[in-house]
Amino acid sequence: MREQLFEQFESALRALLGEAGDPGALPEFALEAPRSPDHGDFACNAAMLLAKRLRRPPRDIAEQLVALLPEHGDRVHRAQVAGPGFVNVWLAGERWHELLGRVLEEGGSFGHSSIGEGQRVQVEFVSANPTGPLTLGHGRQGVLGDVIATLLEANGFDVTREYYFNNGGRQMRLLGDSVRARYLELLGSAAPPPEELLGDSEAQWPEEIDGLPVVFPRDGYQGAYITDLAQGLRDEYGDALADPEDPDIFKRTAEEVIFAAIRKTLDTVGITFDVYSNESDLYSEGRIEETLGDLRGKGLVYDKDEAVWLKATDLGLDRDRVLVKRTGEPTYLLPDIAYHREKFRRKFDVVLDVQGADHFEQFPFVRKAAAALDCPEERMELVMHQFVTLTRGGEQVKQSTRRATYVTVDELVADVGVDVFRFFMVRRRAESHLDFDLDVAKDKDWKKNPAYRVQYAHARTFGIERKATEKGVAMPERTSIDVSPLTLPEEIELLKKLSEFPEIVNQAALTREPHHLAYYAEDLAGLWNPYVQDGSNHRVLGDDEALTNARLGLVLGVRTVLANALGLLGISAPEHM
RNA sequence: GGCCCUGUGGCGCAAUGGAUAGCGCGCUAGACUUCGGAUCUAGCGGUUGUGGGUUCGAGUCCCACCAGGGUCGCCA
Numbered sequence: 001m002r003e004q005l006f007e008q009f010e011s012a013l014r015a016l017l018g019e020a021g022d023p024g025a026l027p028e029f030a031l032e033a034p035r036s037p038d039h040g041d042f043a044c045n046a047a048m049l050l051a052k053r054l055r056r057p058p059r060d061i062a063e064q065l066v067a068l069l070p071e072h073g074d075r076v077h078r079a080q081v082a083g084p085g086f087v088n089v090w091l092a093g094e095r096w097h098e099l100l101g102r103v104l105e106e107g108g109s110f111g112h113s114s115i116g117e118g119q120r121v122q123v124e125f126v127s128a129n130p131t132g133p134l135t136l137g138h139g140r141q142g143v144l145g146d147v148i149a150t151l152l153e154a155n156g157f158d159v160t161r162e163y164y165f166n167n168g169g170r171q172m173r174l175l176g177d178s179v180r181a182r183y184l185e186l187l188g189s190a191a192p193p194p195e196e197l198l199g200d201s202e203a204q205w206p207e208e209i210d211g212l213p214v215v216f217p218r219d220g221y222q223g224a225y226i227t228d229l230a231q232g233l234r235d236e237y238g239d240a241l242a243d244p245e246d247p248d249i250f251k252r253t254a255e256e257v258i259f260a261a262i263r264k265t266l267d268t269v270g271i272t273f274d275v276y277s278n279e280s281d282l283y284s285e286g287r288i289e290e291t292l293g294d295l296r297g298k299g300l301v302y303d304k305d306e307a308v309w310l311k312a313t314d315l316g317l318d319r320d321r322v323l324v325k326r327t328g329e330p331t332y333l334l335p336d337i338a339y340h341r342e343k344f345r346r347k348f349d350v351v352l353d354v355q356g357a358d359h360f361e362q363f364p365f366v367r368k369a370a371a372a373l374d375c376p377e378e379r380m381e382l383v384m385h386q387f388v389t390l391t392r393g394g395e396q397v398k399q400s401t402r403r404a405t406y407v408t409v410d411e412l413v414a415d416v417g418v419d420v421f422r423f424f425m426v427r428r429r430a431e432s433h434l435d436f437d438l439d440v441a442k443d444k445d446w447k448k449n450p451a452y453r454v455q456y457a458h459a460r461t462f463g464i465e466r467k468a469t470e471k472g473v474a475m476p477e478r479t480s481i482d483v484s485p486l487t488l489p490e491e492i493e494l495l496k497k498l499s500e501f502p503e504i505v506n507q508a509a510l511t512r513e514p515h516h517l518a519y520y521a522e523d524l525a526g527l528w529n530p531y532v533q534d535g536s537n538h539r540v541l542g543d544d545e546a547l548t549n550a551r552l553g554l555v556l557g558v559r560t561v562l563a564n565a566l567g568l569l570g571i572s573a574p575e576h577m
Numbered sequence: 578g579g580c581c582c583u584g585u586g587g588c589g590c591a592a593u594g595g596a597u598a599g600c601g602c603g604c605u606a607g608a609c610u611u612c613g614g615a616u617c618u619a620g621c622g623g624u625u626g627u628g629g630g631u632u633c634g635a636g637u638c639c640c641a642c643c644a645g646g647g648u649c650g651c652c653a
Contacts, residue, residue, distance in 0.1 A: 023610055034596075045595065048633060058633065083596040084633065129653065171653055219652080318580075318649090326650040332653055344610090357647050360581060386582060387647080394588095428590075431582055433646070435589070442601085445615055450601070463613045507593075519600085521592065526600070534617055541613085577615095 002042065005091070006031050008073030009044055016061070016067050020054055027053075033500070037493070040080070040088035047085040058085025070171070096495035099377035099482045103498055103557045104478040107328050111505040111564050116157030122343055123149045126273075130259040131175045132223055136388040136399075136433070137356050139269070140434060140461050143425040143570070144385055145354040146271045146513065150568050151509035151517070160348070161273045164339060166332055168254055168279040172283060175258075176251025178220035179460035180241075182230035183250065187239050190215045198222055229254055265409050269418055270570045279335045282342070289329060291338040294373055315368040333365060340370040340380065352512065354383045383512050392438040416441040419571045423451035426569060427518045450522055455574055457525035458566065460532050461559035462575040464540050464552075473541055473548065481553035488538055490531055494554060497524050501561050505568065510537040514569075521565040538545045 013026050029046035047062035054061060062081040067078050069089075080089040103110050125145025128138050148348055149159045164173070184190035191212035193205040220226075233241060233253060241249060266272070282288055292308070295301045300311045301323065308324035310333065323334045333384040342353045353363065363382045369375035390397040390407055392409045413421050420441050427450070443449045446456040465475055486495065501520065508516040531538065540551040566573040 030593080030595080032595095035592090035599080036597075039596070043596085045634095048595080051633060088596095131653090166653060169653075172609065174652095214641080255581075307650095307652080322651045329651090331651065357582065359648095359653085361648050362653090384582080432590080433583070437589075440589090446613070448602075452615095453601085460613065465613095467613050502597075511593080515591085523600075532613065539612080 002031065004073065005042060005075045005089070008069065008075055009046065009065075011072035012065055013046055015072065016064055017050075019064075022054065024053070027308075033496070034086075034088070037496075039082060039086070040078075041091045042089050043082075044087040044089070045085075047081075051085065061085065062087050063131040095311070096492055096499065097486070099499045100483050100495055100553060100557045101481070102346060103560055104481065104553065107478070107560055108564060108567075111501045111568075112154045112156075112158035113502065113506055115506065116152060116155045118156065118158050118348040120160070121152055121345060121350045121352060122160045122162055122348040123152070123352045123354065124164055124343075126271070127164045128262065129165050129171055130167065130255045130262060131171055131221060132225060132258065133408040133410060134262055134265050135406055135408065136390065136412065136436065139339075139412065139421070140385055140388050140425045141354050141356060142266060142269060142271050142409075143422050144383065144430060147426050147514040147517070147569055148352070148354070148383065148509075150570065151505060151514060154505055154568060155509045157509075160275060161271075162275045162277060164279075165259075166275050166279045166335065168283060168335070169329065169332060172251055174219060174256060175221055175226075175254050176219055176248070177215075177217045178222075178226050179229050179233070179254045180250040181216035181220065181234055182227045183241060184215055186227075186230055186234050187242060189242060192216060225258070226254075229257055232257070232375075265413075265526055268413060269409065269421060277339070277342075281337075282335050282338050284392045287338040287342060288335055291341060291373070292330075292334060295323070295337075295364065295369065298372055300369070300372060310365070310369060312365055312368065315372060317364060317368060321365055333362070335367075336362070336366045337369045337373075339365055341373055344370075344375045344379075350379045350381065352381045352383060354385070357384055357386050360384050369462060381402075381512070383402050383430055383564045386433045388425075388434045388436055390436050390438060394439075397438075412436075419455065420451045422569060422571050423454070423518060426514050429513065429515050451571070452577070453529065454521045454525045454562065454566065455571070456577050457528045458559060458562040458573045459575060459577045460529070461555045461562070464532070464555050468541055468552065471541060473552075475556070476549050476552050478556060481549060481556075482546065483550045483553045485544075485550040486554060490527070491538070491551075491554065494524075494527050494531065494558065496526055498557055498561050516566060517568055521562065521569070524558070524562060524565070528562075 009029070009031060010026060013029070017024065017026070027046055027049040029044060029049055031044050034040065034043040034434075044065075047065055048058045050056075050061050051058040059081055062085045065087055066079045066081060069079055069087075075091060076089045080088050082088050123145050126134070126138055126142045128134055134142070140400075149161050152159045181190060183191075185192050189212065191209040191214050193214050193216050194209075197205050208214060233250070241505050292301065295310065300314060302309050302311060303359075306326040307322050310321045310323050312318075312320050321333055322331050324330050340351065355363065360382075363384075367377060367380045367382075370380065390399070397407065400561070409421075415438070416424075424436055424441055425434070441451075442448060444452065446452040468475060486492070504516055504520045508514050532540075538551070540548065540555060542548050563573040
């Protein structure tokens with residue numbers, strides 16, 4: 001519909017430029033649905049863009065354009081110059097009614113497109129190292145990445161969801177040492193560090209207390225789950241691990257157990273990955289050495305202070321970075337670079353990293369270095385998101401990662417449910433701080449809780465169907481509904497809103513901004529709920545059979561679009577509430 | 578201090594460079610009397626942090642400044 005109109009405008013504009021003796025290209029004009037319905041179904045800004053070039057007033061050009069339109073197509077019913085030089089057009093025929101037919105016909109695939117043309121996109125997200133439970137930041141990232149991936153799939157991209165984690169370095173060793181320390185404390189052969197010093201990052205603690213050594217590492221993981229892990233090992237092995245044959249058992253067990261817990265959490269919130277990849281494999285496959293060698297070959301590596309440096313300043317960045325530490329151990333930067341090369345070796349057309357703001361600084365180094373190794377820089381994208389804070393009773397809930405006194409994804413989901421969790425996490429623009437208001441999230445009142453507002457709007461379509469069945473009124477066949485009796489302004493507004501859905505899905509995917517979808521769902525629900533609620537003017541089930549049938553068609557259309565929107569968000573679309 | 582994100586009605590937020598800046602909560606005033614009802618309608622509320630600039634047109638782009646958050650490690 002819009003495509004045909006667009007062509008009509010292009011053709012008319014070509015004629016207009018011809019008359020003006022201008023051989024130049026058409027301007028990149030916009031043809032979009034204006035905010036206000038008074039401004040027609042579509043508005044075109046071409047006249048304003050041409051004003052300077054043709055040295056004529058924009059309204060004058062717009063008049064000419066309006067005059068030319070009828071010779072170049074038949075989609076325009078009425079056209080009018082407005083404002084500074086917009087051409088507002090009203091479409092011919094029963095355009096919104098046609099649209100509902102399309103919604104009903106396409107059903108679950110309405111809103112989907114094939115513009116991705118099967119391009120392979122890798123979306124890397126969460127990627128939390130297995131050192132503890134998922135935090136709310138991970139939760140936000142998980143939902144964000146998952147919905148972006150789903151949106152891309154809905155637009156014809158071939159998507160791989162991937163989780164990458166570092167399990168080679170110091171952090172994992174620290175994790176193992178933390179578990180070992182707690183284990184020894186449980187055996188009574190080590191003393192825990194003084195409680196009051198744990199929260200203080202500057203504090204030193206004595207090497208022994210009451211004759212027992214303090215082995216808990218200075219930067220160790222302090223969460224209660226570490227002690228649980230130690231207890232588990234003690235239950236299984238008794239005191240046999242005080243001097244274990246396999247010194248890696250603490251680290252290995254911790255990684256396995258924590259990673260299993262993370263996967264369970266992800267499963268609970270409806271996130272599944274196609275591929276898990278990790279740092280260790282990059283080592284064993286020789287990718288780390290290879291990447292370092294290739295960087296060296298490009299003259300981007302030098303030695304200083306017994307460490308190996310990346311000459312990032314040669315790549316336009318503000319400082320150099322260490323690739324291999326004095327200890328001989330690579331920093332995380334080197335494997336990250338190797339990993340991004342690996343992505344392109346695996347033939348992805350686009351790779352998309354979803355990361356929290358705390359990691360943002362890292363990305364430019366990885367991208368520039370990978371680009372120097374012949375990876376296409378513009379095909380490495382970053383979606384950065386800000387943090388999540390939790391509010392309860394108007395007060396921010398204090399969270400401390402260091403002391404592990406933070407609310408986990410598991411806890412929050414147990415508290416508010418998966419659907420509310422996902423909806424709230426994806427409602428805000430990624431770059432905005434997200435304030436998760438527990439009071440709103442836990443409110444069961446659909447008027448107060450936006451997640452329920454959308455779900456309830458969907459459930460109501462079934463409520464009406466149930467009512468119809470009760471009254472002996474049959475639901476119409478999806479393929480043969482005459483919706484022309486729908487003429488009330490609120491009905492046209494609903495039809496228009498339904499028509500916007502494909503564009504929203506498309507834009508949200510291409511801009512990697514899934515919050516548009518959540519907003520759209522709220523908008524549609526915000527039109528639908530009052531329509532249903534205010535039965536005085538337009539009860540769906542009335543005496544007029546044709547009108548009833550048409551309104552039942554609208555019910556089905558709204559249901560379809562709400563269900564599709566909720567589906568893309570990974571949220572259930574209930575029939576009852 | 579450098580870099581990044583944010584700043585929009587009382588609160589929480591939205592707005593491919595387009596027309597009169599939208600939505601929810603809250604607030605105010607009316608209406609309905611249980612139907613598919615955990616009601617509806619209307620209204621009040623804004624110099625989009627400040628000051629310049631680009632543009633036919635700026636919440637949006639550029640510059641400076643102010644405020645909040647993040648980040649600047651041979652941590653991940």
